[in-house]
Each structure stands twice: as structure tokens, then as C-alpha cells.
Amino acid sequence: MPVVDVDPDELRTLTGHGEKDDEELKDDLFALGLEYEGETEDGEMQLEFAPDRLDRLSVEGVARSLRYQYGDDRGVYVPETNDADWTIEVEDVPDERPYVTGAVVRGVDLDEAALDSLIQLQEKLHATMGRKRAKGAIGIHDLTMLKGQTATDDDVGNSITYRGIDPDGDRFVPLDSDAEMTPAEVLRSHPTGETYAPLVEEHDRYPAIYDDIGLFSFPPVINGRRTEVSTESRNLFVELTGTDQWTIDHMCTIICYALDARGATVESVEVDYPDRTLVRPDLGVRSKTVTHDAVERTLGIDLGPDEVVDLLERSGLDGETAESADGDLVYDVEIPPYRVDVLHPVDVVDDVGRAYGFNDLSPRYPDVGTVGGRHERSNLEDAAREVLVGLGFEDMLNFHMISEADNFERMNVSPGDDVLGADEPATIKNPYSEDYTMLRTWALPSLLVVLENNTHRSYPQDLAEIGLAAHVDESENTGVAEHRTVAGVLARHDASYEDAKARLQAVARNFDVELTTPATDHPSFIDGRAAEVVLDGRSVGVVGEIHPAVLVDHDLELPVAAFEFRLDALQ
Secondary structure (H helix, E strand, O other), rough: OOOOEEHHHHHHHHOOOOOOOHHHHHHHHHHHOEEEEEOOOOOOOOOOOOOHHHHOHHHHHHHHHHHHHHHOOOOOOOOEEEEEEEEEEEOOOOOOOOOOEEEEEEOOOOOOHHHHHEEEEHHHHHHOOOOOOOOOOEEEEEEEHHHOOOOOOOOOOEEEEEEEOOOOOOOEEEOOOOOOHHHHHHHHHHHHHHHHHHOOOOOOEEEEEEEEOOOOEEEOOOEEHOOOOOOOOEEEEEEEEEEHHHHHHHHHHHHHHHHHHOEEEEEEEEEOOOOEEEEEOOOOOOOEEEEEHHHHHHHHHOOHHHHHHHHHHOOOOOEEEEEEOOOOOOEEEEEOOOOOOOOHHHHHHHHHHHHOHHHHOOOOOOOOOOOOOOHHHHHHHHHHHHHHHOOEEEEEEEOOOOOOHHHHHOOOOOOOOOOOOOOOEEOOOOOOOOOOOEEOOHHHHHHHHHHHHHOOOOOOOOEEEEEEEEOOOOOOOOOEEEEEEEEEEEEEOOHHHHHHHHHHHHHHHOOOOOOOOEEOOOOOEEEEEEEEEOOOOOEEEEEEOOOHHHHHOOOOOOOOOEEEEHHHHHH
């Protein structure tokens, strides 16, 4: 989950509520769904939140949400924009990165806190919506250092050009450097270039942005030093390039809203493609229709139409009552351009519930003829978890989503192998993050990642998890087969196959099932130190010592013994 560093004093200033102490702020933030995770050495709050609310990746966005919660702001706010004075001319761009957008921002007051917040917002958007710059990358420049070219449109006085360049083409001085370099030299010799080289190094031509002086931006890798932004900068040029116009347009919108909160004025930019012209930033308001019945049924409360409209406005939305073709009461809801998370009417209902206050909702039994109880599988899961904890394991709760690299490559497994964990994965078509692109096919990779992140902690580390695993199965109605899996790892200087098997034997005895462990081969485990887990004659898993190559790939310096098997085998 994204974590954002927020200065509480900045938050008080931007919300206009200097009377709020830190504890009150934490309570108010928690009501918004922002969890306090600690603080930095500088005393900034570290806030964790759901990755769908990308407008809260900066202190300005968090402050905006608080002002709505406090009732200081209401309804949809759209910044006014001045007419375009700059154009981005698109000429012969690389096919791999064909889209560009931008905005001019004037009169911004960039003190150290504001500049730090802008840099953090840029990097957080890169990491989330921009997929580590692969889908969208942001360049922010000091406008006074740009010299506009002669524009093709007489009504627009300045222009820059986005086009392709040969790897060893024009030279420029990149940020954090004193030497002129070609784009290819940046990828070879500059630390930032080396980091982001995989994004462009295989392309025949690289993306580049020019003004009348010359090359000043090499997206998605690095900006030029000439246009570097500092606390002295007052006018900014924001440009974004990427593989999807919608993504970079909305990233641009979020940046413009953050700078608008600092008192800046947003100015439009024309983007001239060979076949069309766009005016950006795109600050268009979207709309959704939500039925009154859906609001009351989902939240379980009775609300009048005026109350619903009031709650919508307190959420930063606008709503008007209307009547559907069937005569039902509905609300036509307007959604501000920075709310990229509102995709379905239920997202609007969620905003209404949060504005009402989820803690103020009274729980009640549903109007059905029976009362629910615990599922048999839940009882089995709790019993297995209790046994594992009794054996000394620390219980884990990991995400069910993972990356292909963590699930397969770093475990020496390839999809389609005839081993545990190698089933065809259910992948996410448009993931928000490269770290979570598929449903995991087994749980051991998640535990290895936990060990990798815990190398600073003392050993031994005995971890176990009971969780979901899934794979593609066309025989299922959903096309995906799911099951609960049990996994455990023993990380210690003397971890061995015998240790892991002993834990398995204890689990089998507790559930009165017969365990046998015939030898097997599995690429995640050492040859000759791995076996099948067979419970009551059914092959359901694997146990053994993790292969050294897997340990090295996870930066682990101690042996690890591990096992995994299906939970339903204990029934």
C-alpha cells in the first residue's frame, strides 16, 4: 500500500485548522481511510492508504479531503484555466511512447516544503499510476528557462516539440551532472539513466523534447539541468509522456490540483498531434447515475433526498435528484477530474457512507429467514492456524496478489511446469502496480518476500500462512479455480528438510491424517532434499530445503526449509 510522508504543520496550514493537535489529525485521517504508520526522523506523519485514491499522494490532496470532511469545502471544484500560450508539437515520435500532455502553472510559491511535496507527488505517481515510469512519466521544468519555438498557430505564441531522436543524437546536460551527454551516454553513465534504461534502450529511437535552444528533456529517464526547478521557480511547465493518453492526462490533472492548492494559476497547453489537437489539462467533469435505493440498501440506513445530496457535496461531488424511466428516485452525480477512483455507482455510495460516518452506522441483522454461522472451511482454517502457532510459527497475512517475477522467476519456476505453483496464473488486465499483476498460484513466494524484507530482524524466523491461491481453470464458471493453501518457512542457521518434515508430521497427527513423503524434484528446492506431501494417499504439496539460487535472489544468507500443501487435505 502507498505510504505518503505528510508534515502535520503543513496539513494544519492547508486545511486552515491550526487548532488541531496531532492526535486529532490522526483520528480525522483515519476516518478518511488514511492509517497512521509512524513518523519520519523529521517528525512527518507516514500515512498508508488504499492505492485507488491517487489524489491523496501529496499533503495538498490530503488537506483537500480533510476540508471536505470538516465541511469547509463543498461540491465539485474545478480550477479556472487561462487560455493556452504554449503548444506541444508532436512530430515523428517513437511508436513505443506516442502520447504527450502538459500544462503551464504560473505564480506558484515553492518553498522547501512545497517543493518536497511536489517531488514526492511526482515519484508516487510514477510508482503507482505510471507503473514505475513505464506507462507514464512526469517532467516538471522552470518555465523561465524555456525559449519557445515559432508556433504553427498564430494564436499561440510559444511551442516545444516532442519527437524521436537517435540514441547518439543531440547532447544535453542532465540533472545531477555537469557534462553534456547524448541519450545513449545517459543510459550508460548516469545513475538515473542506468536505473531507467530498460524502458527505452531496446528502442531504435528515443523520446525527446526540444525548445528553441535545444534538447531539454529525455523522457521517461531524466530532465535537463537547464530547466531544473528550485525554490526560486515561480512558473512551471509540466509535461508528461507515456503509452496511454488517459493515464498521463489524469496524472497531469492530479499535479495541477496540488499546485492550485498552493495558490498557483493553471494555464492550458495545446497538444498538436498530426491528426488532432487536444487542449490540456483535461479538467472535464464526469457523471454517474446512482439510485436512491442503492444508497439505502448498501448502507443499511434511511436517508432523505436532501440528506443524500448534502453528503455528496461533503464528499467533493455534486448531486441533483432526478427520476428514472421507471419512476425511481435517482441522483445525477458529477465527479471532479482528479477522482480517478470513481468507476462505478457503488464508488459514489462509498463516498456517501464515508461522509455520513461508517462509525455512526448501526449494525443490524439482514431481513432474511436465517442467521449466518461460521463456514466449515473457516473452522478448519482456524484449527490449522492454531496448530501452526502452537508449533512456533508466526502467523502471516499477505496479499493474494503478486508479480509474475516473485511468483515464478525468483522461485526458479516457469508457468506450465509439472510442479506445485506452476499453474497458469490469473492475471490482471490493467494492474495499478507492477508489484501486483496476478493472483498467486501458491503462498511460498509471499513468505520468501517477507523473509527478504525482514533480513534486518533477528533469527530464527519461523513464518506460516494460510491463504488463497488460484489458477486458470476453464472448467470453473469463473474460469479460475481457487483453493486455500498452507505454507510455512523455517529460516535459521541449521534449518533442514528434517525440521520442516517434523512440523508437517505434527500437523498431520493433530488432524488424524496419514503423512508420507516420497522423494521428488522441484526447481525451488535443493535436489535430493525435497519430497511430495502426501496426505491420506493424496499428493497435495511439497516439502524441502529452498534452493541456494532462490535464497540469493531474495538476499537471504541463512538456509530456509519450507513446505506447502492444500488446506482441504486436512479434512
